[in-house]
Amino acid sequence: MDADTPTDEVLDELFSTIESRKAELPEDSYTTSLFTHEKGENYVLEKLGEETTETILAAKDDDIDELRYESADLVYHLLVLLSMKDVSLDELREELKSRF
């Protein structure tokens, strides 16, 4: 992923990077550390809980920069969880679309 990626392709690029980390498990990758953590999927679930709390606190503080930052952390960890459970980004899109 690089800075030239069009904004509307960012989620696809990020998910694709996460899937590639899952397949290749390169060293010095934070994503790899989530897939290989000794606590297994519980670790990413803990991170999701932490990021959710931080997002809520930012909203309660009306700290919009922090809200944006923590929301990005939250979405990233959610995408890692979906990848871990073999749920694709397209399946998430389909679920959201079915609610239109």
Ligand SMILES: N=c1c2ncn([C@@H]3O[C@H](COP(=O)(O)OP(=O)(O)OP(=O)(O)O)[C@@H](O)[C@H]3O)c2ncn1[C@@H]1O[C@H](COP(=O)(O)O)[C@@H](O)[C@H]1O
């Ligand atoms: N989008 C992300 C992303 N968002 C959050 N994080 C990491 O998630 C962790 C969040 O944990 P914490 O909240 O505890 O970290 P923190 O920010 O130090 O703590 P707080 O200040 O939030 O409390 C940090 O280590 C962040 O670096 C991410 N790590 C990676 N990505 C993407 O994943 C790609 C692959 O990354 P690697 O797997 O590291 O190669 C990168 O190119 C990015 O595009």
